[in-house]
Amino acid sequence: MSALTTGVKRFNRENWKAYFLLFPSLLIFAFFMFWPFIYTIYLSFFDWNMISPTKEFVGLQNYIDILTDPKSYNIFGNTFIYIAILLVLNCVVPYVFAFVIDMVLKRFKGFYKGALFMPAFISLVVGSILFTWILNPVSGPVAIILGWFGLEMPIWSKMDGWVIFVLSLITSWKVFGYNFIVLYASINGISRELIEAARLDQVPLWRIFFQIVLPMSSATGIYVFIITIVQGLQYVFTPIKVITQGGPNYASSNAIYHAYHEAFVLYRTGHSAALSILTMVIFLVLLFIEIKFVERGIYYEN
């Protein structure tokens, strides 16, 4: 009975305005999120080259192809390596930076904030082209400087492992600033009295960080953690596309780039769609784990 009345209440005179105001964004969501998602599921059961007027129904063949191809596991492996490196570069490091700049440093705080945030304004395509030049292992400035010390730069764009690391580095150049500013704001909001009290008690900095700052800013921390994984993988797409096109021999490809590659380079939309759906499933599982185990320990101020 009570459930029924709340159901009726939901559509009372006050609420219609809320729905009305939500309508435009729901419309956009439906057009650009839900519909493509449903269409992707649909396409994953067909063999289609994007140009031909007919699509051939192949059932689960696309999924079977992907799951039996050793390349796919290679690519999913890369995806997780990217996640691991990006988590360090774009979540752990900015966390420490934000803490140091807010609580340890006394001067030039404004400058550091500005300088670190700056690259976030610049297009990653531009950044990628810039880094292709700066990090050119034969003739780029970095190679020249290393040359002064008798060091030879590895030809990273053609070497397994290195290529993932350098592409992550380029991505973090762009993403770092935003994550840093968000974490900085959160750490800055922690009550100063707490910190001062700890300092008076001679608590070492590393304990202040781990036992006070980290738990008290964990709500923002978890946001940055997730955004690093989700957005990071999408941002990595740009340098992959501009610099290596997934090479050498898929060593720098990740799940998102490979879905693009299958669809828009090889025109195998079915494979691409199936791969996207599988990627989506993996991320859903990750998200589920996160909600189940991590979310509990998070401190929300309000």
Added chain:
Amino acid sequence: MKKLVILFTFVAVLLVVSACGKKEETTANKTSNEGGKTVIEYWHVNAETQGGKTVDELVKEFNAQSETTEVIAKFNPDMYKGLMQNLQAEAAAGKAPAIVQVGWSFLNYFANNFEYSSPQAIIDQYFPEDKTFLEDYFLSNVLALAQGPDGEQIGIPYSLSTPVLYINRDLLKEAGLDENGPKTWEEVKEFSKTIKEQTGKFGVYIQQPADNWATQALLESNGAKMITDGKATFASEEGIKAYQLWADMVLEDQSAPNLPWDQGIQSFIDGNVAMLYTTIAQRSNVQSNSQFDVAAIKSPAWEGKSPKLPAGGAMLAITAKDEEQRKAGWEFMKFLYSVESVAKWTEGTGYVPPRKDVAEAENGLKDFLAENEMMNAAIEQMDGVVPWTSFPGDAGLQAEQLLLDVRDQILGGSISVEEGLKATEQQINELLQ
């Protein structure tokens, strides 16, 4: 205040809805304009920076002088693939432009899936005075680029590019080598080794973009065939020998860097690599950015063999459906293939002129070539042009990708040339079945 908010929201919603529902108004249905001229559409892929301005200029010029035809140029984003997709949509709606650009890799797909008229058929039917136009003005190997498997002339070659060898004369001199550069691939290898030993710089960079164009030039010039009767055959003795030379330069002599395309070109321009094997379409980039004595020479041959160079670019095909449109289409095409128009096209895009008599003509490229000498290398080697191999069928692109994958493996040193090429050939033939 509240009312204002509601009103504002309402307007916003309306805007979104109307933007989604807005239909592009096209002129496709219009077949003749007020002046009684036949209106035709010309579909091209040339963005503003890639010759789009030249397209507009040529169309404007044509429209000003033609009494019977008005051309509307329509730009198709996303290159030849984008154009194919749009053409598909247009065909589904029962319509078609009069003239389209078709990239070489889509030649077979185009011929199998779309309605077109062979240019010679239209000439024979309506323009007997142009009967020998094609044979008079085009090299037969160039015309062959636009022929289907059965030898039918599907279109006429329009945008052409070939690979050339750019050389840094200063570095060659410094290493005590002939400043006119190597003539054969064997010499390229020796030159590179000497350069590496004498100057410490790299000898040669062979382009590694996401296609097998330069690889084909290297292999087929040595007598290998990418495809024979619909089957991949590049792992022949000649093919392996040619690939081995490249792999040896990269892995054994370390005189050729294993780099992605942009970094390779950049390293040549910086003076860290003495020779660069890439498309003539890079000429203006190389020419305007190099600070040293730079030249372009013809693609090297293999000792005692003549080079076979795949053509990059596109052809023009006539897709017009009715008589008037077809006639108008040929009238426009003939204009595009005039000496003056082709010269403008070359200057605006960097492509090699597809027809004869343009290079020497006063009203053609004479002055342009005097200023841009590097272009000559590409023009002189036109007799060695062969079609750019596209693997047939739906798996063609996957086959291309397998060749790219093995390139990374071979040049990365993780597999031997023979093993890699043979395995890839077998995989491709399984795919193509």
